[in-house]
Amino acid sequence: MRTSRWSLLALTACLATAVVVSQAQPPAAGAASAAPAPGASAAAPITVAQAIAGQNGASATVRGYVVGQPTATSTVVRSGFPSDYALALADAAAETNTARMVYVQITTSFRSAYGLKTNPSLLGAQLDVTGSLSAYFSHAGLTSTTAFARVGAPPTSTTGPTTTVPTTTTAPPTSTGPTDDYYRAALGKTGPQLKAALNQIIRVGTKLNYDQVWDALKVTDQDPNNANNVVLLYSGRSQSKSSNGGGANDWNREHVWAKSHGDFGTATGPGTDVHHLRPEDVSVNSNRGNKDFDLGGSPAAEAPGNFTDADSWEPRDTVKGDVARMILYMDVRYEGGDGYVDLDVNNSVNNGTQPYHGKLSTLLAWNTQDPPDAFEKRRNQVIYDSFQHNRNPFIDHPEWVAAIWG
CATH class of the missing domain: 2.40.50.200 (Bacterial OB-fold)
Known part of the structure; x- marks a missing residue:
């Protein structure tokens, strides 16, 4: 196992609104120190x-x-x-x-x-x-x-x-879409309080069945340069939407949070949540199997830039952050309070069938190393608009990763 090449940076973020900027003058010396009453606008800058x-x-x-x-x-x-x-x-x-x-x-x-x-x-x-x-x-x-x-x-x-x-x-x-109001209940929170607030927000939505995932992925992962193709997660290959299936060169539905980690299979809910299901070459999907994510060992076959060893998989650099944010989304979304298995990230590999996925320290570094790009942001929006009607908060606010786990 290679040692981590990246370090975590702590950061945070917030809500955007529109208003004209204040041009008032500073308070005179000796002005009262009381702040304005709740709901009132400040007439002049305070210290x-x-x-x-x-x-x-x-x-x-x-x-x-x-x-x-x-x-x-x-x-x-x-x-x-x-x-x-x-x-x-x-x-x-x-x-x-x-x-x-x-x-x-x-x-x-x-x-x-x-x-x-x-x-x-x-x-x-x-x-x-x-x-x-x-x-x-x-x-x-x-x-x-x-x-x-x-x-x-x-x-x-x-x-x-x-x-x-x-x-x-x-x-x-x-x-910029619904994010201004969507996360209102989470603003200003950190740690367990932020995580709990986000869970209550993102658990509300539509659940797909496993067959519907095929059609969803053809839209969410569409190649921006070729509307007839999807982009495969690990290999990065652009491939015809119609070549999905079980053949050696087909693409199928990769569970980024391995479905054996918690043994939820393809059941509606965690097994069909498009926020962590991505198209991938059948052979590459099989090679990744149910390995945890960490810095791997040898180059992975048919997936340039990916590495693997006996207990871990390292995706290519341009999707490291994508993988991290999908895994962390699953942790927050599936807390066990709505009839589903309670999923948690940990700092281990070889998690087997336990409802854990790692390696947390590596995922945190990847979130910082590879911030959300246009493809990932579009995917989040499409899932919200057209399929599940919920969002991955760590794509909209990647700084919340550190606010919860940092």
């Missing part, structure tokens, strides 16, 4: 200290200096930013005490302009940010952010080039 003291769910505009990116309740990094999903504000640009910081969710519309991975020179910049005074990372936070504005240039003590972020940015109308 970070006021925001920390007023975590009551009210809408407010907070003015502060960007002092890093939160990656855990008491951890803020100032370099090597892992994502564009969050930043920390403080009343002083040199602040290092997380107790004097407010953690800010960066909603989708603002990530390209205010995310620290893309814009590391924002460190030290002063911003006005509008959102809800609600906990984030189990820490004083500003969530569901609706407006960001650059107040001024970074302080002279801050190193790095001057940022080219525009002075103000206003969110465009949201048009």
Whole structure:
């Protein structure tokens, strides 16, 4: 077994909404420290200290200096930013005490302009940010952010080039499908609470039978360059939709969460959930068998870029994240509370018929290494729109992987 080549980065994300950016002036010296009442909009920016003291769910505009990116309740990094999903504000640009910081969710519309991975020179910049005074990372936070504005240039003590972020940015109308409202009950949660909330959301949907899976896969995995073909998961080959079956060169229905791991077979539910069923060459499917996922040993026959040994399978690099997010979806979706087997990821291989799948540490690294691409996002949307009417949350929010398992 080869040692892991990748490391996990902790990250998180949030909900996008649209609103005009606030242009109000900062409060005068000596202004009252009370936060606005719940439901009220802030008339002027408040300080970070006021925001920390007023975590009551009210809408407010907070003015502060960007002092890093939160990656855990008491951890803020100032370099090597892992994502564009969050930043920390403080009343002083040199602040290092997380107790004097407010953690800010960066909603989708603002990530390209205010995310620290893309814009590391924002460190030290002063911003006005509008959102809800609600906990984030189990820490004083500003969530569901609706407006960001650059107040001024970074302080002279801050190193790095001057940022080219525009002075103000206003969110465009949201048009990214149902995810804004779909995950509302999960927003602001982490760990077991986030997992439980996601389970309640994604368990609602339509269940297919095993024959219906054939037709679903011909749509969900359609080759974007050839509407007559599907793309096979491990081998990456584009193959005619009509060549499905049991022959040596046909494609069939691969259970990414091996159906023997929990012994659910092809029963309606986990055995027919298209979120983890993918088209694959019959021979490659057989070669993978029910092996757990890890860094394998020798090249896999008929599947370039895949590796395997006695107890594990390593998929090609461009679908490593896809595999991880499918396995983690199955863990969250099938918690055993609705008549199905309780599935869980673990950090083992050779899980056999136990309802476990591994290797968790490798899957977490793959989720970071290979973020969702256009094919995977389209597939998630098609399943939601046309077949099961539920979503894989880790495609929409891959940062939630770390929020639950990190």
